Amino acid sequence: MIENRKKVAFYTLGCKLNFSETSTIARNFQDEGFDRVEFEEVADIYVINTCSVTENADKQFKQVVKKAMKLNDKAFVAAVGCYAQLKPEELAAVDGVDLVLGATEKFKITDYINDLSKNDFGEVHSCEISEADFYVGSYSIGDRTRAFLKVQDGCDYKCTYCTIPLARGISRSDTLENVLKNAKEISQQNIKEIVLTGVNIGDYGKGEFGNKRHEHTFYELVQELDKVEGIERLRISSIEPNLLRNETIEFVSKSRTFVPHFHIPLQSGSNDILKKMKRRYLREVYMERVNKIREVMPHACIGVDVIVGFPGETDEHFLETYHFLNNLDISYLHVFTYSERDNTEAAQMPNPVPANVRAKRSKMLRGLSVKKRRAFYESQLGTNRTVLFEGENKEGYIHGFTENYVKVKTPWNPELVNTLHEINLTKIDEDGSVRMEFLNVEA
Structure with a gap:
C-alpha cells in the first residue's frame, strides 16, 4: 500500500439494495486511487449510505457519524442514500457531516470530493427526485459470502406509508444484457450465491426516463439468469404478491439455480x-x-x-x-x-x-x-439439504444457510468458509439454529 494514498471507509444502513450500491461506490473510489479500509479503522473519508424506512435508521445515522468522528475527528464525512435525498438539510446540520448527496449524485461522489478539509456546515448536492430517471447498475462483492445484484430501482406504487418513491424516484430497470454481464462478473469471483435486489423487482423491465413499457419481464429475467454459467445459487429478494406470477413460481420449482x-x-x-x-x-x-x-x-x-x-x-x-x-x-x-x-x-x-x-x-x-x-x-429435520457456509467464527461455530433458508451450525472449520456441502438436518439447537451431519465424507 502506498503510504500517501487516501483511505476511505463505508457504513451501510438499511436494505440489500443499499449494500449493493455501497459496494459499487467503493469500487469507484478504488478506481480513483483510494484504499478501502474497514469502518472501524482510521480513514480520511467516511461514507455513510443512509436509509429512511424507519425512525430508528434516522437515529442510527447520528450514532454512525459520532463513531467516525471518534476514530478521526479530522476525517471528511459524506452522507448518501435515501435519507440524504429526503432530508438533506437535516443531515447537513449533523455535527461532523461535510457532504450530503442525493439520489442522482451519489454515484458521482468522487467528483464532489476535491478538498478534504472539514466544513462548518454540510454541503448539499441534491436533485429534485423527478430528475432521478436514469439507472445505475450495482452489485456487492467482497463484503460477504453472497452478492447482492441490483436489477431495478425506484417505484411507481403510491403506498400511503412509504417514502421510497420520494427517495428513489420512478421505477426503472437495468438492461437484461447488463444484468447478465454483472452476474457473469460475480460468478468469476468465486461467489456461490447471488441475491437479486431492487425497490420493486417484480416490476423489472421498465426502461429509463419514465418509459413505462416493459422491455423484458421479471419472468424473462429469471429464465435468462438461470442459464449463467458458474452461479450455484440465485435467490429472489422481496417481491410484491401481485407481481409474483405463477409461471415464475413454477419456473423456480424446476430451476437449476433459483432456490426455494x-x-x-x-x-x-x-x-x-x-x-x-x-x-x-x-x-x-x-x-x-x-x-x-x-x-x-x-x-x-x-x-x-x-x-x-x-x-x-x-x-x-x-x-x-x-x-x-x-x-x-x-x-x-x-x-x-x-x-x-x-x-x-x-x-x-x-x-x-x-x-x-x-x-x-x-x-x-x-x-x-x-x-x-x-x-x-x-x-x-431429517431431510437432506445443501448448505453454503458463511465466513464468521461465532463462539466456536460456523453458520450457513440451506437453499431453503434454514440456518445451520457446525463446529468452526475455516476450510468450510464459502463452500457448499450436502448435509442432513439433525436437531434444533438451543439458539434456534439447526445441527447437521455431513453427507459428503471428505468434509
Whole structure:
C-alpha cells in the first residue's frame, strides 16, 4: 500500500439494495486511487449510505457519524442514500457531516470530493427526485459470502406509508444484457450465491426516463439468469404478491439455480387496511400465492413483511392479520412497527394507534414469527439439504444457510468458509439454529 494514498471507509444502513450500491461506490473510489479500509479503522473519508424506512435508521445515522468522528475527528464525512435525498438539510446540520448527496449524485461522489478539509456546515448536492430517471447498475462483492445484484430501482406504487418513491424516484430497470454481464462478473469471483435486489423487482423491465413499457419481464429475467454459467445459487429478494406470477413460481420449482425461498410483503391481513395502504392486492391474492408455492415446493421457505399500528388499525383489524398469518403456511415474519413519515398520505390519516398498542401488537407478531420459524425448521429435520457456509467464527461455530433458508451450525472449520456441502438436518439447537451431519465424507 502506498503510504500517501487516501483511505476511505463505508457504513451501510438499511436494505440489500443499499449494500449493493455501497459496494459499487467503493469500487469507484478504488478506481480513483483510494484504499478501502474497514469502518472501524482510521480513514480520511467516511461514507455513510443512509436509509429512511424507519425512525430508528434516522437515529442510527447520528450514532454512525459520532463513531467516525471518534476514530478521526479530522476525517471528511459524506452522507448518501435515501435519507440524504429526503432530508438533506437535516443531515447537513449533523455535527461532523461535510457532504450530503442525493439520489442522482451519489454515484458521482468522487467528483464532489476535491478538498478534504472539514466544513462548518454540510454541503448539499441534491436533485429534485423527478430528475432521478436514469439507472445505475450495482452489485456487492467482497463484503460477504453472497452478492447482492441490483436489477431495478425506484417505484411507481403510491403506498400511503412509504417514502421510497420520494427517495428513489420512478421505477426503472437495468438492461437484461447488463444484468447478465454483472452476474457473469460475480460468478468469476468465486461467489456461490447471488441475491437479486431492487425497490420493486417484480416490476423489472421498465426502461429509463419514465418509459413505462416493459422491455423484458421479471419472468424473462429469471429464465435468462438461470442459464449463467458458474452461479450455484440465485435467490429472489422481496417481491410484491401481485407481481409474483405463477409461471415464475413454477419456473423456480424446476430451476437449476433459483432456490426455494420467497420473501413476499403482506403488510396487513385485513383488506380494509390494505385498501387504506393503497396496496395493489387483497389478502385472497396473497393466500393464492402461498398455496401455489406450497403446491409445487412444499419445502420452500416463505418470509412475510407485516406492518402493525397503521392509522385506523383497530383491535379487530389486528386480530384479522394475526389469525390470517397464524393459519397461513409461512416460515417467518419481518415485523415493522408503523412510524409516521413526512410527506406521506398515512401521516395525515385520522385515528393514529397509540405507541404502547403498536408495541404490544408488534410483540405478539414477533412471538408468532418465532413459532412459525420453529415449526418450519422442525418440518425440515431429517431431510437432506445443501448448505453454503458463511465466513464468521461465532463462539466456536460456523453458520450457513440451506437453499431453503434454514440456518445451520457446525463446529468452526475455516476450510468450510464459502463452500457448499450436502448435509442432513439433525436437531434444533438451543439458539434456534439447526445441527447437521455431513453427507459428503471428505468434509
